[in-house]
Amino acid sequence: MNNSPDNINKLENLAHFLVLQRFPAEVPTEAGIKECLAQARILTPVTDEECDKVLKLLYAHLQVTMEIGVAVVDESTYKPWLNERKQDITFYYWDRYRKYLERSKNWNGVVIETLGRVSDEILDLLGNPANETSWQRCGLIMGDVQSGKTANYATLCNKAMDAGYRVLIILAGTQENLRRQTQERLDLELVGLDSQLILDRVGRKLPVGVGRIDGNHFVATFTSKNNDFDQKLLNNLNMRITTCLEPVVFVIKKQKHRLTYLEKWLRIYNAGPDGKIDSPMLLIDDEADNASVNTKDDDDPTTINECIRKLLILFKRASYVGVTATPYANIFINPDNEKEMLGNDLFPRDFIYSLAPPTNYIGNTAIFGDESSHEYVVQDIGDDAEHTIPIKHGSQFNVEDLPESLYTALNYFVLINVIRDIRGPIHSHRSMLVNISRFTNVQSQTRNIIHAWIERIKSAAINFGSLEPQEAMRNSSIKSLYDTWQAFHLSLLCEKDWRTVQQHWLCYAVNRLTVVEVNQRTSSAILDYDAYKDNGFRVIAVGGNSLTRGLTLEGLCVSYFYRNSQAYDTLLQMGRWFGYRIGYEDLCRVWMTDEARECYSHITKATNELRDEIYSMRYYGMTPREFGLKVRSSPGSTERMVSKLLITARNKMRHATDYIHTVSVSAELLETPKIIIDTDRIIGNFNLAKQFVAYLEATHKKADDSVFHSTHNVWVDVPREKVASFIRSYIADPLYLHFQTDGLADFIAQANHLESWDIALPEGDTKEEYCITNKTVIKRQERSVDISPNKKSIRINGAKLRVGSRPCTRYGLDNSIVEEITQRRKQNKQQVPDKDFLMKPDRKPLLLIHFINIKPHTNLEKPERVEDRTLVVQVMDRLNGKKACVVALSVGFPLATKDNTMYVKYKINLVQQELLLEAATEAQNADD
Numbered sequence: 001m002n003n004s005p006d007n008i009n010k011l012e013n014l015a016h017f018l019v020l021q022r023f024p025a026e027v028p029t030e031a032g033i034k035e036c037l038a039q040a041r042i043l044t045p046v047t048d049e050e051c052d053k054v055l056k057l058l059y060a061h062l063q064v065t066m067e068i069g070v071a072v073v074d075e076s077t078y079k080p081w082l083n084e085r086k087q088d089i090t091f092y093y094w095d096r097y098r099k100y101l102e103r104s105k106n107w108n109g110v111v112i113e114t115l116g117r118v119s120d121e122i123l124d125l126l127g128n129p130a131n132e133t134s135w136q137r138c139g140l141i142m143g144d145v146q147s148g149k150t151a152n153y154a155t156l157c158n159k160a161m162d163a164g165y166r167v168l169i170i171l172a173g174t175q176e177n178l179r180r181q182t183q184e185r186l187d188l189e190l191v192g193l194d195s196q197l198i199l200d201r202v203g204r205k206l207p208v209g210v211g212r213i214d215g216n217h218f219v220a221t222f223t224s225k226n227n228d229f230d231q232k233l234l235n236n237l238n239m240r241i242t243t244c245l246e247p248v249v250f251v252i253k254k255q256k257h258r259l260t261y262l263e264k265w266l267r268i269y270n271a272g273p274d275g276k277i278d279s280p281m282l283l284i285d286d287e288a289d290n291a292s293v294n295t296k297d298d299d300d301p302t303t304i305n306e307c308i309r310k311l312l313i314l315f316k317r318a319s320y321v322g323v324t325a326t327p328y329a330n331i332f333i334n335p336d337n338e339k340e341m342l343g344n345d346l347f348p349r350d351f352i353y354s355l356a357p358p359t360n361y362i363g364n365t366a367i368f369g370d371e372s373s374h375e376y377v378v379q380d381i382g383d384d385a386e387h388t389i390p391i392k393h394g395s396q397f398n399v400e401d402l403p404e405s406l407y408t409a410l411n412y413f414v415l416i417n418v419i420r421d422i423r424g425p426i427h428s429h430r431s432m433l434v435n436i437s438r439f440t441n442v443q444s445q446t447r448n449i450i451h452a453w454i455e456r457i458k459s460a461a462i463n464f465g466s467l468e469p470q471e472a473m474r475n476s477s478i479k480s481l482y483d484t485w486q487a488f489h490l491s492l493l494c495e496k497d498w499r500t501v502q503q504h505w506l507c508y509a510v511n512r513l514t515v516v517e518v519n520q521r522t523s524s525a526i527l528d529y530d531a532y533k534d535n536g537f538r539v540i541a542v543g544g545n546s547l548t549r550g551l552t553l554e555g556l557c558v559s560y561f562y563r564n565s566q567a568y569d570t571l572l573q574m575g576r577w578f579g580y581r582i583g584y585e586d587l588c589r590v591w592m593t594d595e596a597r598e599c600y601s602h603i604t605k606a607t608n609e610l611r612d613e614i615y616s617m618r619y620y621g622m623t624p625r626e627f628g629l630k631v632r633s634s635p636g637s638t639e640r641m642v643s644k645l646l647i648t649a650r651n652k653m654r655h656a657t658d659y660i661h662t663v664s665v666s667a668e669l670l671e672t673p674k675i676i677i678d679t680d681r682i683i684g685n686f687n688l689a690k691q692f693v694a695y696l697e698a699t700h701k702k703a704d705d706s707v708f709h710s711t712h713n714v715w716v717d718v719p720r721e722k723v724a725s726f727i728r729s730y731i732a733d734p735l736y737l738h739f740q741t742d743g744l745a746d747f748i749a750q751a752n753h754l755e756s757w758d759i760a761l762p763e764g765d766t767k768e769e770y771c772i773t774n775k776t777v778i779k780r781q782e783r784s785v786d787i788s789p790n791k792k793s794i795r796i797n798g799a800k801l802r803v804g805s806r807p808c809t810r811y812g813l814d815n816s817i818v819e820e821i822t823q824r825r826k827q828n829k830q831q832v833p834d835k836d837f838l839m840k841p842d843r844k845p846l847l848l849i850h851f852i853n854i855k856p857h858t859n860l861e862k863p864e865r866v867e868d869r870t871l872v873v874q875v876m877d878r879l880n881g882k883k884a885c886v887v888a889l890s891v892g893f894p895l896a897t898k899d900n901t902m903y904v905k906y907k908i909n910l911v912q913q914e915l916l917l918e919a920a921t922e923a924q925n926a927d928d
């Protein structure tokens with residue numbers, strides 16, 4: 001065991017301090033970090049092995065960068081003010097928070113400096129608190145799940161107080177455990193005092209966090225860790241915002257009665273004769289897409305939405321900032337809605353700011369993106385889960401046992417605790433998430449079974465752990481752990497053999513494990529990591545919706561997620577495994593179904609498209625309102641809308657014969673990544689494409705040398721009628737909503753601005769040349785494929801559902817234009833999305849015909865996917881026998897002007913609706 005954790009911590013802290021002194025505003029070099037560590041080691045006795053561990057941790061913490069975000073701003077309402085006032089502002093609160101991030105959170109100077117610049121940009125988009133006329137500002141910050149949005153808005157709040165904002169209202173989700181966690185965090189990073197002691201009868205002031213950095217000024221908090229807003233308590237303590245010398249903060253839940261009482265208390269005890277409060281107010285709406293959005297008629301808003309709007313108009317000077325990783329619902333707010341008594345709705349009419357996470361963030365793109373770097377994290381849940389706990393079950397379901405895959409995940413978590421003990425630090429928090437039901441009764445039963453399992457493991461470790469492995473494995477628990485150790489090749493991750501692990505490390509690791517139930521029935525303090533700060537909290541958290549929406553599980557390294565997965569925004573918020581895993585990212589694993597993986601891939605693509613849209617629309621000077629209108633009909637958001645409509649409004653469709661599905665065709669790339677498993681139809685598409693290429697050869701000229709990839713087969717000026725006819729004849733998967741051939745063909749045939757097309761045949765890197773016709777020879781592309789969950793289609797690139805290699809929309813453009821757009825993105829250290837090449841003015845529409853050799857995806861190598869692999873091989877053999885291949889399409893539409901149609905509408909009949917409804921999610925309400 002590690003006998004000197006204190007020395008290791010001292011060494012890391014001292015070395016970290018020396019590095020920051022040497023590299024205050026730049027990324028430190030590896031050589032510089034080593035030199036600082038060597039200096040610190042002189043004063044701190046550690047072994048060489050322990051020193052190496054500290055060096056790795058320093059690299060992970062200090063060699064991190066972060067880019068500035070991108071904003072879409074309504075310039076007609078934006079009046080810059082911060083630069084003019086900066087020389088007169090004393091940034092007291094920001095300065096102590098900056099020091100706190102350096103000293104207590106081990107952030108490097110580069111990230112802190114960027115964080116400061118980002119907060120300056122956002123603060124400048126808010127109202128100027130020194131402007132004494134009445135004003136209201138409304139914006140949105142878009143971040144990533146578990147990426148540090150709280151640090152961003154904590155920085156914004158500290159600087160806002162420095163600039164003159166007097167009242168801060170933080171809406172911290174809908175559940176008490178999240179509100180409490182947010183209050184604890186803001187006590188450290190904003191208030192500087194233990195809030196609970198402030199509001200007790202004694203009124204003691206115990207500095208914490210930033211208060212220990214500098215205690216000359218504090219922030220008056222009118223809520224605490226144990227107390228949401230309580231007007232009786234505040235009145236008994238005679239607390240009023242108008243009499244406070246320091247800024248005031250409220251951290252409250254988005255709950256009808258709390259918000260109503262707060263608005264009433266503010267109005268009665270703090271407003272002036274005109275019924276208004278004249279102190280500048282900043283309202284931060286954390287998880288702004290949850291509960292805040294008006295889901296009823298504009299003239300009859302939902303209660304939470306109404307309460308928030310009443311709070312805003314109560315203040316003469318107010319800024320509203322929504323914060324979320326899933327802003328879809330916010331963008332669908334009606335931007336033109338205004339009601340005299342409630343003011344404007346919460347549409348971010350003034351600005352939308354997209355944050356860029358630090359480089360060490362592991363998010364949905366890293367795990368589920370087109371070029372994922374952490375795809376290994378995801379583990380498949382097989383059919384055993386459905387047999388044990390059906391994904392559709394009621395609140396009274398009797399849990400008799402757990403799925404075998406969950407026992408494997410539990411074994412893995414035990415062993416990961418061993419490896420993290422070996423790696424150190426030994427007193428760090430470690431968490432496992434188990435989310436298999438929204439019903440508290442089912443969660444309780446699951447928790448009890450896991451608790452009994454842990455007790456068996458503890459007993460086995462005590463009674464058999466010290467034996468020789470061969471003898472110890474007569475015990476089924478030890479044997480099960482060993483099998484998991486072997487299956488995941490864990491000896492490679494800790495450089496210890498099983499004998500050493502079993503005899504010297506296992507007992508210590510498992511004896512500290514506990515399991516808790518997290519839902520509305522349990523205490524909000526059930527996940528109190530701070531209570532275990534000295535020895536670390538090793539916990540298995542079982543819950544449902546209470547484990548989503550902003551709740552942080554410290555040291556989360558294993559997740560078991562078995563829930564319905566069609567509501568995209570809820571699905572993404574359930575992804576608590578995103579975030580920062582310094583020192584153990586290679587150990588993290590997430591168990592989920594293939595359906596969930598596909599949905600995460602969809603939402604990743606939709607979210608990335610949303611970010612690309614923000615960047616592009618900023619470049620073209622568009623407003624948030626124009627952004628909202630554009631995104632409402634983008635392919636990524638409409639599939640979510642359709643799912644939501646089918647799930648929540650089935651009764652409204654009872655008498656309908658068709659549903660109109662609207663998709664944007666302005667600067668969008670639509671593809672056919674799902675291919676029906678019918679070799680006759682695949683061969684039919686192949687022959688259709690060959691005939692179309694023969695037509696192009698005979699009647700149209702190819703692009704000249706100035707056009708990108710002119711050495712490939714690129715034809716220009718092809719009439720829309722021929723393109724529409726080809727697309728109409730192509731057989732696509734009818735359940736893939738993004739690409740409905742009849743609807744697209746009708747639209748193309750009637751769209752005057754799509755008169756002339758570029759058509760290209762993208763090529764791969766294979767050496768073998770393939771003759772499509774006597775004149776056209778290509779190198780076919782190669783793509784991995786698997787089988788969709790309904791077993792009816794092949795998925796190109798598996799759950800990623802991607803046909804073309806990004807950015808495939810360069811075809812048809814002049815080489816100089818391609819270089820200009822590419823360099824613009826490179827300057828911002830960004831990949832070039834397909835959209836950039838479609839937004840170029842006067843761009844022609846583009847059709848890409850992909851001739852593809854398919855091969856089994858690596859995820860089909862798992863034993864439970866053997867039938868799917870066999871099916872793919874059968875399709876491959878049949879196509880090879882016919883000397884054919886898969887043909888997929890990519891259709892790129894240029895940016896539409898105001899005079900051109902931006903949308904195409906598909907009719908989905910009742911049969912298709914019912915098929916979609918088979919996969920519909922359960923109602924997304926709170927734990928029952």
